[in-house]
Amino acid sequence: MASEKLMPAPHILIGCTGSVASIKIPMLIESLQQLNPKPEIKVVSTQHALHFFRKEEQNVIIYTDSDEWETWSSIQDPVLHIELRKWADVMIIAPLDANTLAKIANGLCDNLLTCVVRAWDFHKPLMFAPAMNTCMYEHPITATQIDLLKKLGYKEIPCISKKLACGDTGFGAMAEVPTLVSAVEQSLSSFNKNAGNTSLPSTSQSSGL
Numbered sequence: 576m577a578s579e580k581l582m583p584a585p586h587i588l589i590g591c592t593g594s595v596a597s598i599k600i601p602m603l604i605e606s607l608q609q610l611n612p613k614p615e616i617k618v619v620s621t622q623h624a625l626h627f628f629r630k631e632e633q634n635v636i637i638y639t640d641s642d643e644w645e646t647w648s649s650i651q652d653p654v655l656h657i658e659l660r661k662w663a664d665v666m667i668i669a670p671l672d673a674n675t676l677a678k679i680a681n682g683l684c685d686n687l688l689t690c691v692v693r694a695w696d697f698h699k700p701l702m703f704a705p706a707m708n709t710c711m712y713e714h715p716i717t718a719t720q721i722d723l724l725k726k727l728g729y730k731e732i733p734c735i736s737k738k739l740a741c742g743d744t745g746f747g748a749m750a751e752v753p754t755l756v757s758a759v760e761q762s763l764s765s766f767n768k769n770a771g772n773t774s775l776p777s778t779s780q781s782s783g784l
């Protein structure tokens with residue numbers, strides 16, 4: 576039908592941190608690219624997350640801390656963490672390791688990923704999938720920090736129990752990729768509904784990124 580409007584491609588920002596579960600980043604990207612309409616995807620990675628997947632083999636842009644500083648040289652230049660925050664319709668941090676969880680819970684912003692989160696627009700969904708060894712997960716500070724993020728309005732995609740990379744079996748593994756994808760899909764549909772089912776926010780369409 577000529578009157579039918581094409582759904583704009585949603586903009587999904589993936590954040591990843593130095594958990595071994597970052598080995599699933601290629602699978603997460605690939606699975607999200609199967610969504611309809613096909614989303615645009617960008618990734619913000621911490622330095623340590625880069626140990627777990629090959630940045631150069633991904634078919635999406637992977638931003639790291641050096642991009643933040645290399646793209647800015649004078650006062651008119653865009654600030655990458657602000658541009659990404661405007662560009663994204665939803666953000667999923669998967670995996671969220673104990674270190675970055677603690678930083679976000681305390682408002683720290685000492686790298687590109689935590690700056691995006693610190694500048695986040697609370698009208699847009701932000702999801703996080705914790706991933707850590709059971710001993711780290713069971714430390715009481717973990718529950719306190721996860722609760723704090725949930726109180727702020729971020730959505731937890733809870734850990735699961737399984738055999739972990741270190742050989743231990745227990746709770747703390749990142750949720751499986753299909754679970755992450757359905758959480759993103761769900762957040763996009765409620766987000767579109769809130770936006771009146773017509774278009775995504777103008778910020779995501781007008782950003783030069």
Ligand SMILES: Cc1cc2nc3c(=O)[nH]c(=O)nc-3n(C[C@H](O)[C@H](O)[C@H](O)COP(=O)(O)O)c2cc1C
Binds near residue numbers: 591593672707708
């Ligand atoms: C092989 C390896 C696997 C790791 N896996 C995890 C993990 O699953 N969860 C976690 O919280 N920390 C894990 N760590 C520790 C983090 O990488 C470390 O705390 C790091 O400082 C995190 O930095 P980032 O949050 O800036 O990425 C792992 C470290 C190594 C060497």
